[in-house]
Amino acid sequence: MPVQDCPAVPLELRVPTEDDFADFLRPVFGAFGEPDPSAESLDDERLVWEPERSLGVVDGDEWVGAAGAFSFDLTVPGGGTMAMAGVTMVGVAATHRRQGLLRRMMERQLDDIVDRGEALAGLTASETSIYGRYGYGWATGYAAVELETARSAFRVPPQAPGRLRMVQAAEAAGPLAEAYERCRRQRAGTLSRSDRYWEQKLRDRERRRNGASALYVVLHEGADGRPDGYATYRVKSAWNDVGSASTVIVTDLVAADHDVYAVLWRYLLDIDLVTKVVGQVRPVDEPLRWRLVEPRRLRTTGLGDYLWVRVLDVPTALGARRYAVPDGLVLEVVDEFRPASGGRFRLDGGPDGAECTPTDATPDLTLGAEELGCIYLGGVALRDLAAAGRIEECTPGAVARADALFTTTPAPFNATMF
Ligand SMILES: CC(C)(COP(=O)(O)OP(=O)(O)OC[C@H]1O[C@@H](n2cnc3c(N)ncnc32)[C@H](O)[C@@H]1OP(=O)(O)O)[C@@H](O)C(=O)NCCC(=O)NCCS
Numbered sequence: 001m002p003v004q005d006c007p008a009v010p011l012e013l014r015v016p017t018e019d020d021f022a023d024f025l026r027p028v029f030g031a032f033g034e035p036d037p038s039a040e041s042l043d044d045e046r047l048v049w050e051p052e053r054s055l056g057v058v059d060g061d062e063w064v065g066a067a068g069a070f071s072f073d074l075t076v077p078g079g080g081t082m083a084m085a086g087v088t089m090v091g092v093a094a095t096h097r098r099q100g101l102l103r104r105m106m107e108r109q110l111d112d113i114v115d116r117g118e119a120l121a122g123l124t125a126s127e128t129s130i131y132g133r134y135g136y137g138w139a140t141g142y143a144a145v146e147l148e149t150a151r152s153a154f155r156v157p158p159q160a161p162g163r164l165r166m167v168q169a170a171e172a173a174g175p176l177a178e179a180y181e182r183c184r185r186q187r188a189g190t191l192s193r194s195d196r197y198w199e200q201k202l203r204d205r206e207r208r209r210n211g212a213s214a215l216y217v218v219l220h221e222g223a224d225g226r227p228d229g230y231a232t233y234r235v236k237s238a239w240n241d242v243g244s245a246s247t248v249i250v251t252d253l254v255a256a257d258h259d260v261y262a263v264l265w266r267y268l269l270d271i272d273l274v275t276k277v278v279g280q281v282r283p284v285d286e287p288l289r290w291r292l293v294e295p296r297r298l299r300t301t302g303l304g305d306y307l308w309v310r311v312l313d314v315p316t317a318l319g320a321r322r323y324a325v326p327d328g329l330v331l332e333v334v335d336e337f338r339p340a341s342g343g344r345f346r347l348d349g350g351p352d353g354a355e356c357t358p359t360d361a362t363p364d365l366t367l368g369a370e371e372l373g374c375i376y377l378g379g380v381a382l383r384d385l386a387a388a389g390r391i392e393e394c395t396p397g398a399v400a401r402a403d404a405l406f407t408t409t410p411a412p413f414n415a416t417m418f
Contacts, residue, residue: 024063218268
């Protein structure tokens with residue numbers, strides 16, 4: 001019998017107070033291999049925790065379920081931004097799993113997000129099997145790439161006015177935040193990063209290094225002296241019988257323009273004693289490939305999902321983004337988990353603006369909330385979802401028209417793990 005149906009067990013959904021912090025997070029730490037979280041781990045999580053956005057399940061006096069949310073701005077196609085609840089800190093104690101606790105927290109959390117006036121929620125998923133049922137869809141992908149430095153010649157040497165400068169991680173928050181802020185509207189899917197995010201990231205804890213070095217930060221400053229790009233990376237040192245075989249692991253790289261982007265990659269590929277550069281989380285359309293004399297040498301070693309998006313207010317969310325071509329369609333959104341967020345909507349959009357309103361007109365397409373999350377940022381093609389039986393085309397040609405509308409270049413991308 002599900003625990004919540006058992007009268008002997010008083011299970012309660014509760015918003016934690018500051019004092020509950022360690023107990024509230026125990027199911028999450030427990031699920032991720034830290035049954036007795038260290039003071040350092042707790043301190044790092046507390047830094048970014050938003051207690052009023054959190055909610056947990058208490059069994060007697062024990063916290064057995066947790067779900068939190070961070071406040072983000074999400075870049076949408078066209079370069080505008082939307083408030084997005086970034087769902088995080090989700091876990092259920094192993095003693096209470098598969099008894100409906102996550103479902104209860106997800107229901108309440110989505111209501112809370114709507115009450116705050118946010119049209120979107122998003123998350124990064126530990127498993128792709130969990131969140132579709134709650135209306136979240138795989139919205140951005142990432143590629144893991146690697147390149148042997150010896151085969152990394154560029155077709156044309158990159159040039160950008162300005163200079164590269166090494167910065168100590170402890171002093172990097174200001175310039176990195178400034179460079180990131182200049183870049184974050186370039187790609188749909190990119191999330192804002194708070195001062196606390198940077199502080200937490202740049203603490204650069206040993207437990208986050210996976211045996212590689214401390215974090216290196218290289219900053220690019222433009223001719224005006226302002227930061228306009230950076231790369232953060234680690235070095236994994238290795239030696240063999242002929243010499244060094246070290247790897248540079250790029251953890252983040254952004255640039256305000258294509259030339260600065262290329263200068264940063266060139267810098268990484270030219271570091272002495274390094275034979276391979278790995279980009280752990282790069283866009284699926286990583287631009288570096290097309291700079292290379294040997295583009296095949298940039299090997300894609302992994303492809304996967306990153307940001308999952310959940311649309312809660314269809315007119316607001318669809319009206320806020322821009323579309324590749326001018327067109328209009330009627331969408332029937334079937335939202336099984338949260339019917340109040342579904343309905344039938346007429347979307348008229350184009351490169352300069354969009355309007356989305358409820359309608360009674362005959363639908364051109366019928367899709368679920370999860371599928372709407374997949375297509376929202378333009379990162380998943382409707383034709384692929386339709387081919388998988390996940391979108392119904394009611395008007396012949398509507399899938400192709402919707403793809404022409406929703407498609408986004410460059411590919412949507414987010415590299416902010418939360
Ligand atoms: C994922 C997790 C929070 C699920 O909690 P839970 O309370 O067991 O989930 P529920 O009982 O509410 O299950 C809800 C539904 O999701 C399904 N489900 C839950 N977790 C699942 C998983 N990991 N894989 C596949 N299905 C899952 C259940 O079968 C159930 O399906 P139904 O609605 O069709 O019956 C829990 O397993 C956990 O803590 N996992 C480890 C930590 C983690 O991965 N957290 C998520 C971070 S993004």
